Amino acid sequence: MKIRVSNGLGKTEDEGLELGTTVQDVIDSRNLNGQTLLISVNGKIAHPSTELKEGDELELLGVIYGG
Amino acid sequence: MSACLKCGLPAAMRMEYTMQDLCGGCFTAQFERRVAKTNRDFSLLRRGDIVAVGVSGGKDSAAMLYCLDKMAKRIGGITLKPILIDEGIEGYRNVAALKAQELCSQLGYTLQTFSYKELFSASMDEVMARRDELAQEGKEGFTPRISCTYCGVFRKQALNKAALGVGANKLAVGHNADDTAQTFMMNLMRSEPARNGPMGSAGGEEEPQEGFARRVKPLVYNLEIECALFCKLKNLPFHLGGCPYAGESFRGYVKDFLNGAEKNYPGTKFNLLHSFLEIQKGLNGGKSQKSAIAASREIPMAQCTRCGEKHSGRSTGGLCKACEFLTELQFA
Ligand SMILES: [Zn+2]
Numbered sequence: 040m041k042i043r044v045s046n047g048l049g050k051t052e053d054e055g056l057e058l059g060t061t062v063q064d065v066i067d068s069r070n071l072n073g074q075t076l077l078i079s080v081n082g083k084i085a086h087p088s089t090e091l092k093e094g095d096e097l098e099l100l101g102v103i104y105g106g
Numbered sequence: 107m108s109a110c111l112k113c114g115l116p117a118a119m120r121m122e123y124t125m126q127d128l129c130g131g132c133f134t135a136q137f138e139r140r141v142a143k144t145n146r147d148f149s150l151l152r153r154g155d156i157v158a159v160g161v162s163g164g165k166d167s168a169a170m171l172y173c174l175d176k177m178a179k180r181i182g183g184i185t186l187k188p189i190l191i192d193e194g195i196e197g198y199r200n201v202a203a204l205k206a207q208e209l210c211s212q213l214g215y216t217l218q219t220f221s222y223k224e225l226f227s228a229s230m231d232e233v234m235a236r237r238d239e240l241a242q243e244g245k246e247g248f249t250p251r252i253s254c255t256y257c258g259v260f261r262k263q264a265l266n267k268a269a270l271g272v273g274a275n276k277l278a279v280g281h282n283a284d285d286t287a288q289t290f291m292m293n294l295m296r297s298e299p300a301r302n303g304p305m306g307s308a309g310g311e312e313e314p315q316e317g318f319a320r321r322v323k324p325l326v327y328n329l330e331i332e333c334a335l336f337c338k339l340k341n342l343p344f345h346l347g348g349c350p351y352a353g354e355s356f357r358g359y360v361k362d363f364l365n366g367a368e369k370n371y372p373g374t375k376f377n378l379l380h381s382f383l384e385i386q387k388g389l390n391g392g393k394s395q396k397s398a399i400a401a402s403r404e405i406p407m408a409q410c411t412r413c414g415e416k417h418s419g420r421s422t423g424g425l426c427k428a429c430e431f432l433t434e435l436q437f438a
């Protein structure tokens with residue numbers, strides 16, 4: 040299956056993902072730190088264990104700045 | 107699908123440091139309870155207070171204004187005055203300021219803006235350009251400093267001037283648990299442990315020191331990522347961009363280090379926060395923060411010979427730190 044992943048700066052497509060791939064799997068495959076990410080799937084805050092579906096829009100926003 | 111530990115609804119996040127899965131509603135309720143606990147532990151707000159609330163357009167101050175608004179209404183007799191400090195960083199603060207404006211309108215407040223340019227006659231962009239010019243010229247006796255050193259001094263003074271300018275007795279700043287853990291680490295790494303004493307405190311007390319609004323930090327019990335989650339779940343407008351000058355800072359290094367530590371050893375940041383609060387008690391001779399703050403009021407303050415600002419008297423030539431920098435940079 041195919042999903043779209045955005046980091047707030049740009050979008051990329053992840054293709055050939057196996058059924059049952061979770062948000063955490065994508066985070067790990069990109070070697071990101073889940074503790075600093077605002078995670079949403081299709082615009083809604085999502086748990087890392089969320090299983091992704093074909094065509095999902097996954098947003099992984101790095102919260103690393105002041106404010 | 108993971109379920110919320112508290113209510114059983116589908117969980118929206120996992121808090122690794124407590125190993126808890128929470129839904130959005132239970133998470134935001136917990137966030138607000140922690141702000142209320144901070145208020146109790148450090149006596150932040152009370153009836154009759156006029157509180158200047160430093161907003162930046164970022165997530166922390168957005169979450170803070172939302173929570174303080176609710177708390178002020180619950181306690182009653184508290185006036186909140188949102189203020190924004192415009193450092194004059196083109197492409198950054200002007201963009202974030204729009205979000206701050208939007209947030210204040212949404213919550214029914216009028217935002218008042220104070221700029222470095224009008225307060226110090228130089229914007230941060232001008233300060234940085236001048237620093238590089240003087241460094242390039244190799245001007246004798248000139249020590250170029252990193253951006254955050256200048257900006258930190260200016261911001262602290264600007265916030266205080268703004269707070270007093272709007273008639274506030276307290277100044278709420280959006281420092282979260284991450285910021286506190288970072289500052290604690292930085293003080294240790296620079297061998298300045300005494301800086302973890304009363305002046306780094308989270309709390310407020312009844313009578314502010316002459317010439318200062320008492321700083322209160324309602325978000326010290328919440329992590330940075332939690333502030334972002336809170337804003338997102340409450341639909342509060344915020345800007346996530348970074349300061350273009352931030353790359354130069356020691357704080358940035360410590361922040362990256364702590365984020366890595368938190369990933370591998372969840373709970374590190376809160377452990378540091380607790381260590382900080384315990385060590386602070388030790389530094390203050392076992393006294394609570396409140397009485398230590400009262401004692402710190404007895405330290406004599408000097409008055410800047412140029413701008414009249416009260417300061418600790420540690421800087422040279424009778425100038426406050428801001429005027430010292432402005433003189434070095436030939437703005438004064
Ligand atoms: Zn719940």
Ligand SMILES: [Zn+2]
Nearest residue numbers: 410413426429
């Ligand atoms: Zn001065």
